[in-house]
Amino acid sequence: MTAQTTLFCAPDTYALCAHVMLEEIGVPYEIRWVELFTQTPDQDFLAASPHCRTPALLTPHGAIFETGAICLYLSERDPQMDFIIPVGDQRRGSFLQWFHYLATSLQPEVIIQFHPEFYHSGSAEQRTLKKNSMARLRTTFDALDAALADGPYFFGERPVVPDFILGMQTVWDVIFPDGDITAYPNIARHRGKMCSRPAVQKVLALHRDRAR
Ligand SMILES: N[C@@H](CCC(=O)N[C@@H](CS)C(=O)NCC(=O)O)C(=O)O
Incomplete structure (x- = not known):
């Protein structure tokens, strides 16, 4: 079965953080390793990330790019992990x-x-x-x-x-x-x-x- 969540990833880049969040939260996912700085980018990667920057995440709700957005999105998918200080908390x-x-x-x-x-x-x-x-x-x-x-x-x-x-x-x-x-x-x-x-x-x- 294909995972519904795919991370476009280049090694040792900002994608590290999104990758770690996927592991922490434990959602099934697959990694698609992509090449950066190429004239012939992976077309699915380009569709998910307009500047072909990693990370980008395919989710059941569409594609997301930007580390911060991906981390918040994944944390919201599993609120029990408590990775977000909620609205109303003094912190x-x-x-x-x-x-x-x-x-x-x-x-x-x-x-x-x-x-x-x-x-x-x-x-x-x-x-x-x-x-x-x-x-x-x-x-x-x-x-x-x-x-x-x-x-x-x-x-x-x-x-x-x-x-x-x-x-x-x-x-x-x-x-x-x-x-x-x-x-x-x-x-x-x-x-x-x-x-x-x-x-x-x-x-x-x-x-x-x-x-x-
Ligand atoms: N603001 C973005 C920055 C992402 C970013 O710059 N990623 C680098 C790898 S560390 C990249 O893909 N660079 C390729 C490029 O700029 O063309 C984020 O936090 O996700």
């Missing part, structure tokens, strides 16, 4: 804040570290862009480290959606100044907790194997 505003901060303040800088060529074609300009962006990442990580001080997760002992979104990026050492997460002890502890989860271990192993 709701903070939940929304970190959810959006990760998408709008952290992610653009992370993408610059990997792909400065999206913004400049010259190598000197690319180096300057990466350097300036890393300075912004420093202060972003300062804010996140402070938010995780009570930790280990954003809201204590149980992870919620922003934890998965952060945790699946902090596995990339190159996004930290000098490639060193230890300057941010609370983020390092958060990564350790995330990486101890069986779903995360399974997905990271699959992606690293595939990326080889």
Whole structure:
């Protein structure tokens, strides 16, 4: 039987997070590995994701792209997992804040570290862009480290959606100044907790194997 939920996935990319959420929630799914940056993309992938970016998810209710949207959608499919701080809870505003901060303040800088060529074609300009962006990442990580001080997760002992979104990026050492997460002890502890989860271990192993 074909799974009704298909994740378009490229190894060791933003698709990690959606993949982990599928494992955590335990819905039957299949993975379709796709190639990025190609002139001949998988046509089903293109139909699901207009810029051919991973992740994209085919669901019984249609296709969805964007990590945050996919994570919220999957969490709503299994509310018992408690991955969303609900409306009416006094922590709701903070939940929304970190959810959006990760998408709008952290992610653009992370993408610059990997792909400065999206913004400049010259190598000197690319180096300057990466350097300036890393300075912004420093202060972003300062804010996140402070938010995780009570930790280990954003809201204590149980992870919620922003934890998965952060945790699946902090596995990339190159996004930290000098490639060193230890300057941010609370983020390092958060990564350790995330990486101890069986779903995360399974997905990271699959992606690293595939990326080889
Ligand atoms: N805002 C998107 C970003 C997704 C994204 O940029 N994914 C990268 C892989 S990490 C990608 O597919 N890049 C291909 C491209 O930009 O053409 C999300 O969070 O899902």
